[in-house]
């Protein structure tokens with residue numbers, strides 16, 4: 001097996017795989033369906049060329065479901081064509097009791113998805129829930145997750161995750177339900193009460209997929225209690241994008257003592273969000289800038305009273321510090337139109353009975369929940 005090097009012409013790759021140069025040239029000219037520009041560095045090349053039998057094949061694996069196959073025909077000329085593997089879709093239920101990370105909880109459906117796909121499932125779920133739950137902080141040992149999700153399989157054994165269809169998380173005894181619902185061509189996620197999963201505020205200033213890689217880093221990045229701690233800390237690599245928690249206006253972008261480089265955004269209803277220890281601000285971010293929800297406004301750093309890269313995050317309401325979990329608890333999305341309710345409830349009954357019919361898988365061994373102290 002070989003791989004395509006950076007900037008390497010396809011002709012050179014084929015030659016190295018054992019095709020005579022003139023044959024490779026002709027094969028490429030005859031196969032105008034093959035776009036050499038799509039052959040990226042790192043593409044694997046497998047070559048089976050036997051001098052005696054005449055059987056010969058060179059395969060470039062473009063993607064998990066796409067390949068280019070060059071074969072030598074009976075007349076000893078080479079020809080290539082691009083092939084797409086068909087995917088078949090079924091639905092599976094994954095999940096379990098949380099003993100460590102979200103991804104580990106999803107591993108309870110271990111036979112359903114390979115480990116690299118499980119983290120994709122976790123990210124997809126976190127994206128759907130990001131206006132309701134801060135999955136990096138809110139999950140605790142003993143909470144549970146069940147996800148009804150599409151699974152796609154190709155004939156070569158490749159598996160990938162499709163759309164999340166429905167999910168139920170039980171966090172601290174409270175169920176959080178979500179399901180996919182289509183209105184004509186518009187598909188969106190709703191909670192169990194038929195309210196949109198989108199809302200005026202995100203629940204976390206960092207995207208789950210950006211910080212789950214530091215799940216292991218559980219020590220508080222500030223040694224001891226340097227000062228009264230009135231916010232939440234998110235350990236994350238330097239440069240991790242920081243998102244505006246909601247629509248608003250920048251009221252401060254600069255240096256402020258122990259906070260180091262800090263950003264403050266004023267939102268509606270007297271809400272102010274504060275982001276500290278920043279490495280820097282996103283371009284265009286200054287006092288007076290209007291920002292929309294989820295826009296990248298700054299980058300994680302370790303400026304001010306900080307010993308390691310992390311984001312210090314505060315929510316203030318009417319000038320007073322509030323626990324974001326409490327302050328945002330009742331911020332939910334718009335309800336479905338009344339005319340759609342009966343259709344919604346029928347679908348909900350069907351999807352959640354499917355979810356409930358599958359027994360909760362056994363506990364998964366693991367380390368501890370990320371940031372268990374919620375400090």
Ligand SMILES: [Zn+2]
Pocket residue numbers: 229231232233311312313
């Ligand atoms: Zn802090």
